[in-house]
Amino acid sequence: MDTELTEKIRQLLLERETKLLKELGEVAGKDEDGYKTNFPDYGSEEDENSAEVATFTTNLSVESELEKALRDVRAALKRLDGGTYGKCKYCGEQIDERRLLARPSSSACISCKQTMKSRV
Numbered sequence: 001m002d003t004e005l006t007e008k009i010r011q012l013l014l015e016r017e018t019k020l021l022k023e024l025g026e027v028a029g030k031d032e033d034g035y036k037t038n039f040p041d042y043g044s045e046e047d048e049n050s051a052e053v054a055t056f057t058t059n060l061s062v063e064s065e066l067e068k069a070l071r072d073v074r075a076a077l078k079r080l081d082g083g084t085y086g087k088c089k090y091c092g093e094q095i096d097e098r099r100l101l102a103r104p105s106s107s108a109c110i111s112c113k114q115t116m117k118s119r120v
């Protein structure tokens, strides 16, 4: 892969990382072992309490989605630094550049992805 493309992808990943961190900050607080979903405080009435639980449940799933996406982005950045970026983790072939630009955290080529899908 040429440097220009690598740099472009690095930019995309860093932008994505910033966006994910911002979104995570809205639903979760940070603690020693990662992120912790905020428990909202609307009040102590019964309906307020159930609204708190509903929001908390939503935030929990939002948070785990965001954390997973963040892990993918950081893993991709690591692969960029380590020089293994852009290679399919299953077959070792170069992943299509258009695919990488559309989804910079991809770690598998389209044909391996399709093979996996058809096995399910």
Ligand SMILES: [Zn+2]
Pocket: 088, 089, 090, 091, 092, 093, 108, 109, 110, 111, 112, 113
């Ligand atoms: Zn592959």
